[in-house]
Amino acid sequence: MDLRFGDSKPTDEERDAVDALLGPPESAWEGADDRSDADLRWARSGRAARERRDLLLPGLHALNDRVGWISEGGLDYLCRRLTVPPAEAYGVATFYSMFSLKPRARTVVRVCTDLVCAVRGAGAPAEFGSAEGVDVEASPCLGVCERAPAMLVVRAGGPGGALPNPAPSRNWGSAPDPAPQPPEGLNSPPEGRIGAGGWDMARPAIEDEARSADIGGPGAEPPPAHAVPQSGAPGLILLRRIGVVDPSSLDDYRAHGGYTALRRAFALGPAAVIREVTDAGLLGRGGAAFPTGRKWQATASQPDRPHYLVCNADESEPGTFKDRVLMEGDPYALIESMTIAAYAVGARHGYLYLRGEYPRALRTLEHAIEQARTRGLLGENILGHGFAFDIEIRRGAGAYICGEETALFNSIEGYRGEPRSKPPFPVEKGLFGKPTAANNVETLVNVLPVLTMGAAAYAAIGTPKSTGPKLFCVSGAVTRPGLYELPFGATLGDLLGLAGTPDNLRAILLGGAAGGFVRPDELDIPLTFEGTREAGTTLGSGVVLAVDDSVPLPRLLLRVAEFFRDESCGQCVPCRVGTVRQEEALHRIADRTGAAAADDIALLRDVGRAMRDASICGLGQTAWNAVESAIDRLGAYE
């Protein structure tokens, strides 16, 4: 490949950021400053140089983390180092909303404008005013809905906090302190390929007094257990360790039953593990409810090697935060279950694709993986059973679509996060074109009770068709928002009873932006895959967003439409243009009802049907669900 690079040069800071990730360049061909005689005789190129394409996204993160944006010189240098065409790298960088290709302040405040925060009365980013050295950007759901309204402060900086942080401004309208001091040890130097730069934390923008008393004052992020109102209650399965164990302590995890499931897996052997998971009736918890055992069996039986395991932790469905709480509160459980899954499908390498907006989950998991490696629970010869497996974290950079598994593979591989067409399915040709088992965090964590309790006991929980415990992300107009665990089969009313609903409940959104609304008189819907399907709605990823009458429904629907317009990758016409037309129509009828809205509702139905039928992936196919349900079920615009 004869690539052409521009003349722009990286700054020392940018060069340093890239070299910290990739190591110093080996020759002038890779972007070293001085050309040696040897370089003139021997060029390093070809496959070996090109096969590092998957480091493009970590490289973009390295630049963005250090400088706050990605300059021409920085991008060019990264392209030289990885032998990536600059046009393609530019296409990748512009795909992600957390990257900027234009200069911006080192501190960026990302204000959530999504459904839950809207229901909880969040202001628009413009209301935050401005401050020197700080940029405010609107963001889709940040996944801290139990603490809504939320914002995420992202601060670029060098390793070890060498660069001065901008002084916090006090002149900020409704935001009390846009740039809280990072807690100790936050700006840790990047480690290996997957290091984190200077990230700050997500915290509530507006703290009510009761809550800030809970969480130890402003600036400190509450512990993960804060998101689990049931924390410590007997009978919990998936959440039983959250708030009970120290997420940084492997010993604590083992003292609370950790790694018994992996021992059982090694005793059973891979085929029997898959049989257990199949017999337990475990269905995928990411939204599609595909039988996990079947997915594993299909991957394991592929003759092509290597096999990969991918944990989908790109939790971006508005209103979903279950995976974040699991990863922050019980990280070793995910590591153990990924090890079991890898053992079952015959993978030696696992990727954990973590959403870019989850800095604390990143730190927690990085620490946990390092600990597990040191103690022989990852790496060669795990627990002395001769099984080798390791986990690499890859950070997303702000793209809902990367939660679609094939888009996620493209993102890891260093391409634009656009979904691939299926077939072929990932179990046959997935990550790097190899057989891949891709599972959601919650799905994987369910494998632990399957193995410790046994398939029969696990299958006895819940209903015959939806077995096991299920996590629900309850948010919005409830007294106790948070993550709840209930066995499948509990009704919507049971769940909302635990969370405490107001008298003026207007609607409940199940499954997030891609889900559907139900009425307050439908609280007897059983929260199972089959129960919600029979009721003409969906469980999705377990979002339960209660909406009261303080927010006009058309405003929420408009936000759903904006979300899909923003997050459409743009690959196929029905979704790329359809989401825009949907938003335009909802804008037009925001204040209209009855006959005045009828034409646009007919238009919405037409567009929605084409998006559902003809879009490439689930994003476009579900982009009209919530709006349709609001029209048909809630009688919006009547």
Next chain:
Amino acid sequence: MTAIPLQPPRRLVEFTLDGEPVRVPEGGTVLDACRAVGKDVPTLCEGDTLKPKNACRVCVVEVEGARTLAPACSRRAEPGMAVRTDTERTRHSRRLVLELLASSVDLSTTPRVAEWLKEYEAKPDRFGPDAARLNEEPKVDNDLYVRDYDKCILCYKCVDACGEQWQNSFAISVVGRGFDARIAVEHDAPLTDSACVYCGNCVEVCPTGALSFKSEFDMRAAGTWDEAAQTRTTTVCAYCGVGCNLTLHVQDNEIVKVTSPHDSPVTHGNLCIKGRFGYQHVQNRD
């Protein structure tokens, strides 16, 4: 004598298409089967020299048992599958795809699209006068070809032709996301600051005329472009020894455009800058 490359024999796959049994070689697509039996399925992003990208979704068909419609251009034929090409459902999605495109993109130079709009009774105006459009100005930054992205349907064909499928120049990419996605070189620079080698293979595959010869662009602007008055002569490029086939498009005794036959075993429709754009000396009469 023309050499005809022979492919190894392939097994045939049998399935039903609109109730009739059809057979296509293994690995063939539903679209291959449709074309073999003379069914006219509209296509935009499909290219005979490129791997299907199935981005436009105008060729969708109904596969029995599938939840969603499938793109005919890339859905491989499987034994026993039952496919319907002309149902209310497929017509609805095709109509909407055409409406969505026609309401946002300038399709004035897209071959056959007017015919399809009529056939599917598409009404692009129904989205109202304020419906968002691409609103791009033509990029005229070199003497050879023009990029008028107001006509771009984002079919990815130019990117694929520039990249690993043909030219390996990787000068362009899709940048941005969603409705704001566009084709561009790095940092949205002019073509002259990019890796472009002006082979024009992107122009060759562009289905909408978003990419066109500067000569064609200028003549269209002047109102003198008249395809009916053009002759097409296929000859052999004289620049080097490869022997590429050139098709010279001549109007009023002037070469106005050069293409290459897509079924030429030498070029597969691809040329280099000399064959594609180096024709001025032919008509330099001084």
